[in-house]
Amino acid sequence: MPLILFATPSLWEDYRDPLSAALAEAGLAAEVVTEAKNPAAVDYIVYAPTSPLQDFTPFTRTKAVLNLWAGVERIVGNPTLTQPLCRMVDPGLTEGMVEWVTGHVLRHHLGMDRHILNPDRIWDQTCPPLARERKVAMLGLGALGLACARALQALNFPVTGWSRTPKEIDGLPAEHGPEGLDRALAGAEIVVTLLPKTAETENILNARTLALLAPGAAVLNPGRGPLIDDEALLAALDAGQVGHATLDVFRQEPLPQDHPFWAHPRVTVTPHVAADTRPSSSSRVIAENVRRGEAGEPLLHLVDRALGY
């Protein structure tokens, strides 16, 4: 029976039940502990880089360190870590992002807020246009951006994608580069930013580019805080050029209590929840890797130490 050390006590409450369910589902009888009295007896370590465990030397028989995060940059350089390291590739992360983006796009599209908050009990039957009449710009066509674009296309939204480098994507008009950006944004009623943060993408939504959107457009940022010039967004909101912003990521997190986004009547703050590693789905990835380790099969998502990811 393999011994699994769950080495991140702060996450144990969230993982206790899902991990035990996932191990059972994978047909594994395993013992899971949160403290290793005998490190030399530990077969697998489930790990987050914020864990107090930083010295892997005593874990002499450990077959794999299974990271709970996609990112391994905080652990890959640890010289005591000689055991195989796997990063987390959680299908739940993409699913969660698609749910957040689709839900918040539909909230804006349907004008839900006027029904959620309707103290005067106004029976106003004005209908929104159909999704097919509402241009959406999806900035970023990686795994997350593309999955969200597909979900919105399935609801008939005319989506134009944009990426820094050219991409050919079946059935999705995709622009690229600086000029393509202007074409993607021109007249868009909803823009979603799902780009990595690089020197090129920082402040990609700024006074000039926000002015290209349709008046009253909605801005959704579940990507990275620095993609948006905060001051320019606030000015565009006050001028009415942007009708609403729903923001999940910020330059500083948690968003400071005195940040104007909290107080602005047309900004919704969600606390970096659009895509999170979900204990239920990531536990299945962990269990599958333990099963593979026990069966002598190759591990999933093994990190290449030379490449660093």
Add this chain to the structure above:
Amino acid sequence: MPLILFATPSLWEDYRDPLSAALAEAGLAAEVVTEAKNPAAVDYIVYAPTSPLQDFTPFTRTKAVLNLWAGVERIVGNPTLTQPLCRMVDPGLTEGMVEWVTGHVLRHHLGMDRHILNPDRIWDQTCPPLARERKVAMLGLGALGLACARALQALNFPVTGWSRTPKEIDGLPAEHGPEGLDRALAGAEIVVTLLPKTAETENILNARTLALLAPGAAVLNPGRGPLIDDEALLAALDAGQVGHATLDVFRQEPLPQDHPFWAHPRVTVTPHVAADTRPSSSSRVIAENVRRGEAGEPLLHLVDRALGY
């Protein structure tokens, strides 16, 4: 150039631009008027049963009366109406319903309201489960119910359908009849009612059936007001058995100002907007029928007077 009488002045503002765009799109040069100085010169009548026009006798050369509603029960028995009558089958109606249902399901699923209204600026990163962990019961598997079930399945929600009579539907578990109803509702976290109103479906959500749902479930009714026993729903909301209800249809519409649904903190009222005939898409149906009439082709959605629909 055909002369079209738009015979429902109250809708003219909504239709002026979309109808003219749809006629142009269909390659038709037509004159549209809202008053017929010479009824004998009118080629087509665009009509809603609430129109003041009730005597069709003077329209001697009219080739078709094109109804703006799906329902024709208020006009089909008019003895002066001898011209061909077409009902509206608006693809926008299904699309709008799918958008409303998907949007409001995601609102509940994601727990959006705690972010939309967050006066204390609470940064709470608790994530909802994934859609695949949230059982949905879809009551009604007609065109609308099935389209909504498919859209929710595409987002990974495990949907169980229910209809009065057995239906075999590819890839969708479908229950039927009284016992199947209990199985469809058992443990559902979200229930959507999209049934016609009949003696069998009235009060289908009542004290007994609401008790079958998962505690705190969300109830969405975009179907017909009488599908729900209002008193039982209010009691289940107060007891916490139902966590939220979003209701688009009511026994009396507009919903009376003193109805407890308006005041209840966990009820959202939308004013019968889930599926409306949309001027943009229904104008295209009208234009297509005018095109067919002019080309001598069979009209779409022609009403059979003997059957009454």
